[in-house]
Amino acid sequence: MVHIPVSEFGERIERLRELMRAADLDACVVYGDEYRRENLRYVSNFWPLFERGALIVPLAGEPVLLAAPEGEMVCREMTAWQDVRVIPDFACVTVPEEIEYPQAHFTTFQKVFDELRQRGPLRKAGLVGADAMSHQVYLTILNSLADCELVDANSMLHEVRLIKSPNEIACLKEAARIADSAYKALMDAAQPGRTELQLAAAAHDAAYGNGAETVPFCLVSSGKRVDTIIGRATNKTVADGDMIMAALSVQYEGYIATINFPFVAGSRSEEQSRFIDLLIEANDIAKSKLKPGGKQADLVKAVKDYFRGQGVDRYDLYPPLHGCGVAEAESPYPNEASTGEFAPGMTVNTDISLFGHPDGSNRIEECFVVTEDGYEPMSALVGQLCGKWTAERGAR
Known part of the structure; x- marks a missing residue:
């Protein structure tokens, strides 16, 4: 254990x-x-x-x-x-x-x-x-x-x-493993006709069944409710074509991993697909700046510059990265003026979000540990979903 x-x-x-x-x-x-x-x-x-x-x-x-x-x-x-x-x-x-x-x-x-x-x-x-x-x-x-x-x-x-020990990183990886299994269950449950609460229930059941100490939060919103940013699950029924915003946080031995991947229940429009493209591309940009010695402000600026270039910066509401550990969000939590650098042993979440966009609101959260030569994902699922999405979009 x-x-x-x-x-x-x-x-x-x-x-x-x-x-x-x-x-x-x-x-x-x-x-x-x-x-x-x-x-x-x-x-x-x-x-x-x-x-x-x-x-x-x-x-x-x-x-x-x-x-x-x-x-x-x-x-x-x-x-x-x-x-x-x-x-x-x-x-x-x-x-x-x-x-x-x-x-x-x-x-x-x-x-x-x-x-x-x-x-x-x-x-x-x-x-x-x-x-x-x-x-x-x-x-x-x-x-x-x-x-x-x-x-x-x-x-x-x-x-x-700020700098995590090997034992802390192992606990975070286990929290991420559990979160991955629970998020898969949530996505499987996200069928038209189900309620948001039923999606959240599927995630909770899988999380505890796989060894979670607790679930600090499971945010689920659908359709226009995705604009609530941190919306709690309700009895709203998920409709075909509803965008789903689901952020899942899992705690294991005191350590918290959070993941989020944007998706649509049932049929998806091209507008929704292009919106998700924006988030995935911004997340890739963030990861390209995640390395030991790298300036935290450079990561923030690169993501915000991308959103500015795409004309969607007015929907970008907060910085795209924060630390994770015994709190879901902890230091570092940089902005464009921050002076800190990434160091091996730091554990962070990319938190790439756009809210209030005409084609939807959502975020990507993916957790990483900074290593001696770059970074290592702690959640396998989010990277897999991003890779699968990019491959499918590129094949069209």
């Missing part, structure tokens, strides 16, 4: 500590919950359900993982760390009431920080995930560090997560 070994979580913490020392931080608090799980999952392997969690990382010694009462046992089951504590502040995120847990053994942020002060001074601390937590949780952390400067440390985790 492909997974991230416990030892790798220790290596991640040491890389984080190097950045902490450079920023003169004595500790770092990494927050996460069911909805914004990526940073906490990355440093602890814990993914809260309904509740919240945080890993407190001192400069020395084992980190302290804070969980909530109902999720304590699954936290201990999942996490790479031994020191797990329970605090009331992290109980169910969806209700305003204070829930009683008479059998819970609670601690507090204040007690944990006081304990850390016995190991060494606590003058300046970083906080990862302030943008995701509730105001009340933020105030509790802030008040518990009244004599300590608290600074935003989100950039540290983005930097640590």
Whole structure:
């Protein structure tokens, strides 16, 4: 089974500590919950359900993982760390009431920080995930560090997560393999007379049947609904000639691969075919710029220049590439002014899209790992579909 070994979580913490020392931080608090799980999952392997969690990382010694009462046992089951504590502040995120847990053994942020002060001074601390937590949780952390400067440390985790290890890449490849099988099932189900929800159900069934941890999203829209960009599946019936916009995201061991290929249910018009041609050609252009040392801005500019040349740039709504990993979209997420370069071990998605075009709206998403001499696709299916399409169009 492909997974991230416990030892790798220790290596991640040491890389984080190097950045902490450079920023003169004595500790770092990494927050996460069911909805914004990526940073906490990355440093602890814990993914809260309904509740919240945080890993407190001192400069020395084992980190302290804070969980909530109902999720304590699954936290201990999942996490790479031994020191797990329970605090009331992290109980169910969806209700305003204070829930009683008479059998819970609670601690507090204040007690944990006081304990850390016995190991060494606590003058300046970083906080990862302030943008995701509730105001009340933020105030509790802030008040518990009244004599300590608290600074935003989100950039540290983005930097640590940027280059993937062989184990991370293996997990992403497995997520992509599962996504491929599920997308095939969705395309097979996309027959006139079926509903969008039935297409999504086919994808979910195949994804879980092939080992998905979860399906973060399965976007399905058809006909004029493709203009919704990120439309959820509905009871709308797919008609003959409807363009289908289906983006499928699959999570495996915390790692997320997303794929999307534009297609039409039943008979396809020449106008729809030319529209799909545009996306495939732009995706090929993007891939030609994907190489170690290549400027990320050059990839963005090449795609946008192509769309400008084809007179469709007004339908191009956002940059054509983003990173992937423990989040569906993560760094790098470049634009034409970005200064970053591609490096071996980066994992990215091309995200080539046109929305509001008279002949349809859609995108191509294909996931890659940057290698020493170019790139390697993680999804086999999208490349196969693009190649088959190009061959069939060229034969006409």
